[in-house]
Amino acid sequence: MNVSLGQDFARRGVQPWTRCDHCAIRLHAPCGAIQDAIGMSDLERARAPSRHVPAGDALFEQGAPSDRSFTILRGWVAVTQVTSDGRFLILRFALPGDVVAFERRSSVNRCGAVAVGDATVCSFTRSRQGRLELEHPSFDARHRAAEGGILEDAEETLASIMGRGARERVSHLLFQLAWRGLRRRPSPGDEIDAPLSQIQIGLATGLTAVHVSRTMRRLRESRVVAFESHRLTIHDPAALERLAGVSTEGTALWS
């Protein structure tokens, strides 16, 4: 089939991926088992002593040399970047079980990481990580799955942000965070503690804090989500998912 990229190629009814009901943001796959009990206990057994990071503290700084990767055990961590023209932005949030800074190719951190709310993490040196991957195939698999999941999330976020619209961007972020925080698809009335500020939501969506405020007021007024005093309430998950533009409903062209 010839698909001319330049014309009416869009909207061919493709309804892409579905989502695993366990592990938040992955899709179609048999659930990368990121938070699998086995994976976590493996990890716990092998971990370096855990470290507490108070809210607002940097877990590590962009550009600083480092030979460690971190696994979040408790709390939220923002993966941040300062661009060369001085803008500051949040690339993604890491929740408990997520791995941060696990690329091996560089001895210098490409991004920074800041604790959002109090957090506890454990870390491996890269050499130890390499040994663990060799010795424990399950650890290696978990690690690869985590990396792949981050790529998928990044592309999903990219899609969310390229498709212009503040409401969609914010909805996508909140929906993703709710799902990952709950470890399941949100139901009406679900609440989660989210140690976020609207400023951080803005940094993660490429919006101004003031515009985030307006957007979230509209979302609140239309009874989709409410976010007050660090507590996120999902009133209408279906609407939120629709707005987020990553719907799992709908007919796939290929089942």
Next chain:
Amino acid sequence: MNVSLGQDFARRGVQPWTRCDHCAIRLHAPCGAIQDAIGMSDLERARAPSRHVPAGDALFEQGAPSDRSFTILRGWVAVTQVTSDGRFLILRFALPGDVVAFERRSSVNRCGAVAVGDATVCSFTRSRQGRLELEHPSFDARHRAAEGGILEDAEETLASIMGRGARERVSHLLFQLAWRGLRRRPSPGDEIDAPLSQIQIGLATGLTAVHVSRTMRRLRESRVVAFESHRLTIHDPAALERLAGVSTEGTALWS
């Protein structure tokens, strides 16, 4: 150091990563060796018969079942996605040597791929790929590096797009494509053949084709880049790089 995410935390003079002068978009690492002669010959030896994909044809379609990953040998390929609300966008471009659709977790393509200009690709089944990774550590390493590189590119694109501004988005894309196309940092006067349309640039930057046109006219008038009849001319690489917001110059806080 306590970094309150909410206030003046920005512009701390962090000048993050540098770039390898060989392999385009990676950074600080000792050059992922994506196009390394060894990697490529390994690949050629092991490859399935190559396949020609005429311009505009789909290499594979989003949502279609597939157990193959593809390596671009010639031409450019756009990795595309149709969102659930019908928007069509280009997540990234794959150039010769790049690998596409190499996640193993799903039997269904998360994205589509369309040849931009004529392309030649070769493909592996996932099982063969797994075997190759076990048998040839260098193949495995190349593969991992490619995946990591894609993640870095995706995050860089994300940063480029989140930092509002059409000029910056277009500059970033052109700069990245020029670098990857040339396999080195662009010099003044460099030209590369880019089988792109402005429509595709729009799809990859989240902008309208008309606004891409205006933006590129401004870039042309300010003698930064020209793009005419599928030929991209870099007049002022430094300015382009500055606009792209991924400068390698500048002092890093940590050398």
Next chain:
DNA sequence: CGTCCGTTTGAGCTTAATCAACGGACGTGG
């Protein structure tokens, strides 16, 4: 009690999307 910080709201402005039209390149069919 005062300060700091995050949120909210308003007013004006900038940017980019939208709508519309035109010209050129190219291919197709008469």
Next chain:
DNA sequence: CCACGTCCGTTGATTAAGCTCAAACGGACG
């Protein structure tokens, strides 16, 4: 060979979205 249609690039006019500036409010905390 020419007429026509299509697609791409370009430009103008208008509209909508989001940013900037500014002010006020409220809670947390010293």
